[in-house]
Amino acid sequence: xxxxxxxxxxxxxxxxxxxxxxxxxxxxxxxxxxxxxxxxxxxxxxxxxxxxxxxxxxxxxxxxxxxxxxxxxxxxxxxxxxxxxxxxxxxxxxxxxxxxxxxxxxxxxxxxxxxxxxxxxxxxxxxxxxxxxxxxxxxxxxxxxxxxxxxxxxxxxxxxxxxxxxxxxxxxxxxxxxxxxxxxxxxxxxxxxxxxxxxxxxxxxxxxxxxxxxxxxxxxxxxxxxxxxxxxxxxxxxxxxxxxxxxxxxxxxxxxxxxxxxxxxxxxxxxxxxxxxxxxxxxxxxxxxxxxxxxxxxxxxxxxxxxxxxxxxxxxxxxxxxxxxxxxxxxxxxxxxxxxxxxxxxxxxxxxxxxxxxxxxxxxxxxxxxxxxxxxxxxxxxxxxxxxxxxxxxxxxxxxxxxxxxxxxxxxxxxxxxxxxxxxxxxxxxxxxxxxxxxxxxxxxxxxxxxxxxxxxxxxxxxxxxxxxxxxxxxxxxxxxxxxxxxxxxxxx
Amino acid sequence: xxxxxxxxxxxxxxxxxxxxxxxxxxxxxxxxxxxxxxxxxxxxxxxxxxxxxxxxxxxxxxxxxxxxxxxxxxxxxxxxxxxxxxxxxxxxxxxxxxxxxxxxxxxxxxxxxxxxxxxxxxxxxxxxxxxxxxxxxxxxxxxxxxxxxxxxxxxxxxxxxxxxxxxxxxxxxxxxxxxxxxxxxxxxxxxxxxxxxxxxxxxxxxxxxxxxxxxxxxxxxxxxxxxxxxxxxxxxxxxxxxxxxxxxxxxxxxxxxxxxxxxxxxxxxx
Numbered sequence: 001x002x003x004x005x006x007x008x009x010x011x012x013x014x015x016x017x018x019x020x021x022x023x024x025x026x027x028x029x030x031x032x033x034x035x036x037x038x039x040x041x042x043x044x045x046x047x048x049x050x051x052x053x054x055x056x057x058x059x060x061x062x063x064x065x066x067x068x069x070x071x072x073x074x075x076x077x078x079x080x081x082x083x084x085x086x087x088x089x090x091x092x093x094x095x096x097x098x099x100x101x102x103x104x105x106x107x108x109x110x111x112x113x114x115x116x117x118x119x120x121x122x123x124x125x126x127x128x129x130x131x132x133x134x135x136x137x138x139x140x141x142x143x144x145x146x147x148x149x150x151x152x153x154x155x156x157x158x159x160x161x162x163x164x165x166x167x168x169x170x171x172x173x174x175x176x177x178x179x180x181x182x183x184x185x186x187x188x189x190x191x192x193x194x195x196x197x198x199x200x201x202x203x204x205x206x207x208x209x210x211x212x213x214x215x216x217x218x219x220x221x222x223x224x225x226x227x228x229x230x231x232x233x234x235x236x237x238x239x240x241x242x243x244x245x246x247x248x249x250x251x252x253x254x255x256x257x258x259x260x261x262x263x264x265x266x267x268x269x270x271x272x273x274x275x276x277x278x279x280x281x282x283x284x285x286x287x288x289x290x291x292x293x294x295x296x297x298x299x300x301x302x303x304x305x306x307x308x309x310x311x312x313x314x315x316x317x318x319x320x321x322x323x324x325x326x327x328x329x330x331x332x333x334x335x336x337x338x339x340x341x342x343x344x345x346x347x348x349x350x351x352x353x354x355x356x357x358x359x360x361x362x363x364x365x366x367x368x369x370x371x372x373x374x375x376x377x378x379x380x381x382x383x384x385x386x387x388x389x390x391x392x393x394x395x396x397x398x399x400x401x402x403x404x405x406x407x408x409x410x411x412x413x414x415x416x417x418x419x420x421x422x423x424x425x426x427x428x429x430x431x432x433x434x435x436x437x438x439x440x441x442x443x444x445x446x447x448x449x450x451x452x453x454x455x456x457x458x459x460x461x462x463x464x465x466x467x468x469x470x471x472x473x474x475x476x477x478x479x480x481x482x483x484x485x486x487x488x489x490x491x492x493x
Numbered sequence: 494x495x496x497x498x499x500x501x502x503x504x505x506x507x508x509x510x511x512x513x514x515x516x517x518x519x520x521x522x523x524x525x526x527x528x529x530x531x532x533x534x535x536x537x538x539x540x541x542x543x544x545x546x547x548x549x550x551x552x553x554x555x556x557x558x559x560x561x562x563x564x565x566x567x568x569x570x571x572x573x574x575x576x577x578x579x580x581x582x583x584x585x586x587x588x589x590x591x592x593x594x595x596x597x598x599x600x601x602x603x604x605x606x607x608x609x610x611x612x613x614x615x616x617x618x619x620x621x622x623x624x625x626x627x628x629x630x631x632x633x634x635x636x637x638x639x640x641x642x643x644x645x646x647x648x649x650x651x652x653x654x655x656x657x658x659x660x661x662x663x664x665x666x667x668x669x670x671x672x673x674x675x676x677x678x679x680x681x682x683x684x685x686x687x688x689x690x691x692x693x694x695x696x697x698x699x700x701x702x703x704x705x706x707x708x709x710x711x712x713x714x715x716x717x718x719x720x721x722x723x724x725x726x727x728x729x730x731x732x733x734x735x736x737x738x739x740x741x742x743x744x745x746x747x748x749x750x751x752x753x754x755x756x757x758x759x760x761x762x763x
Binding site: 009010012013014016017018019020021022023024026027028029030031032034035038097100101103112115116119120123138139142143146147150151154155160161162163164165166167168169170171172177180181183365368369371374375378379381382412413415416420423427430431448449452453456457462465466469470472473476477480484 | 496499500502503504505506507508509510511512513514516517518519520535536537575576577579580582583584587588589590592595599600601602603604605606607608609610612613614616617632633635636638639641642643646647649650666670680681683684687688691697734738741742745746749750
């Protein structure tokens with residue numbers, strides 16, 4: 001009994017864990033280890049089955065060697081990573097949705113409520129009348145009726161109504177959603193392109209009417225703007241570093257990110273002689289800040305990852321902004337040439353270059369009202385109201401309250417959502433590819449998980465498929481380790 | 494908030510809601526079309542075919558599939574929430590040696606694509622004699638590293654001062670779990686309930702591998718019957734999906750009220 005008393009906490013801990021860990025061992029650990037063994041075997045369903053009992057061989061690292069040598073593995077790996085660019089946007093979108101829906105719309109004041117209801121009725125009626133009056137076709141009338149219906153129930157029922165509607169993509173999750181988007185993206189009969197065509201025709205008319213050098217000018221202006229954004233952020237990082245307000249590693253990573261869009265702009269530059277010049281300017285910019293820092297950095301001894309998460313997010317945001325500026329500039333530059341013989345909407349899923357962006361748009365749509373939104377809503381409810389009361393006594397603005405209360409209080413949730421999004425992102429795309437694109441065109445939408453499915457369940461090479469899965473596991477593992485190491489520290493601060 | 498701001502918010506939310514609901518609308522409209530109309534550009538059927546909803550029950554044993562799905566998903570949800578809550582309590586509230594290592598093992602298992610575990614898991618089911626049984630569908634899904642991770646994160650946000658207070662009041666660990674932590678984790682428990690129920694209701698691959706007899710089919714497998722040799726009966730498929738989604742909406746509308754209520758209301762005063 002003495003032993004039991006000494007290990008009391010251990011006994012209790014394991015007792016609570018017991019029902020879970022038994023199932024965990026049998027249904028998760030054992031299959032996991034089995035698949036690990038398979039990864040080193042040549043098990044192929046077509047060769048080794050009930051009828052053909054060829055002996056199973058263990059082939060060492062042969063599967064992994066074959067994997068690395070296949071160029072398509074690297075292509076699919078690149079696809080998977082590319083599709084993951086959407087993750088920060090999805091998370092930001094669901095946070096925004098949760099913040100919007102967290103407000104209580106059930107207005108207590110009867111007069112305000114009455115006025116709102118009246119406005120909703122009138123607005124809805126106007127919409128429906130306009131749709132019928134302009135002869136827009138039955139579907140538009142239907143949409144107008146729906147919009148006014150949502151507005152009315154929303155005003156009457158409060159945020160519960162919107163919350164449920166936002167979550168609807170999830171009720172039909174999977175196949176139904178994919179079939180629908182496939183039909184929407186159809187280049188000829190789909191609603192997306194039918195709506196875009198008149199807009200693009202108008203744009204082409206405008207572009208053809210203005211002189212061509214305006215496009216070049218636009219590119220230059222936007223490029224300089226992007227550089228200014230980068231410079232502003234670099235200087236902020238440098239002075240934070242001097243104030244010991246950011247760790248060294250955090251500073252390096254968040255500065256390095258900023259150079260990506262600039263490097264891309266240099267690569268895309270129309271006049272090839274200018275590329276090296278821009279790169280030189282970048283190096284000069286970095287060197288100057290570095291020199292300024294060198295003198296101030298003596299005796300710097302703070303945690304290198306101090307405030308990494310926060311700065312990383314901020315840099316990511318600005319990087320996206322710079323990317324958008326550069327991208328827009330490039331569009332401006334090429335527009336005159338493209339518009340001379342009319343603009344056409346893309347072929348979406350059929351076009352090699354547009355297939356991945358199409359899927360990212362769909363994923364963003366599905367992710368905003370997803371489980372992440374639910375998690376954030378639950379997290380928002382967990383924040384003690386006293387914090388906000390104290391802040392409003394101190395006269396904090398809405399944005400300040402967000403940055404100093406909401407965002408840090410939601411950190412455990414953001415951490416969880418980010419980790420799960422990375423894991424799901426690396427493992428995702430199997431159902432999408434199976435129902436929408438079959439991984440095409442030319443493998444543009446084949447992710448690693450679809451590759452595993454093809455190898456394991458269509459060609460039957462289970463050994464090889466397991467090897468792919470374990471290679472993928474290695475990747476996810478490293479990414480998660482990074483997240484836990486730096487994210488968790490941030491969360492616990 | 495002023496009336497104008499209220500009105501603006503409602504307009505914004507209405508537009509966004511409409512975007513979110515569109516596929517659903519398309520699905521319902523398609524379910525009212527004739528088979529010939531399915532591929533037409535127009536979203537609207539020339540004449541709504543309400544008969545489609547009755548035909549679903551005649552073409553496949555829809556009621557049976559419906560019941561199977563609800564039965565399996567309910568059991569999985571109950572078991573998974575229970576085992577996850579117990580484990581999450583152990584991982585977040587009790588301090589035992591090796592705890593974080595075991596937890597990391599849990600985390601690590603989430604990183605292996607589930608697809609490859611299906612074959613070994615099937616072999617285990619053969620060994621246990623559970624192929625083509627409800628138990629074979631329920632058991633493997635009832636233990637989840639994800640659920641444990643989720644609830645642990647929720648429990649970490651509950652102030653640890655409550656534990657000390659409870660211990661001073663002479664509460665044992667079970668009382669701490671049952672009377673303090675569990676009620677306070679209600680938003681987490683409800684969130685996990687929604688996720689698990691939805692996930693398992695939609696689960697496709699595992700039932701496909703496990704089930705043999707049609708009487709045990711769950712909805713996602715049963716709906717494959719609409720892909721006949723002569724082509725896909727999309728209109729009936731959409732009618733069936735529309736009907737199959739109803740319990741999910743009901744559960745969501747019913748449960749989401751609870752995490753709106755919040756946990757702070759009575760528990761963590763002062």
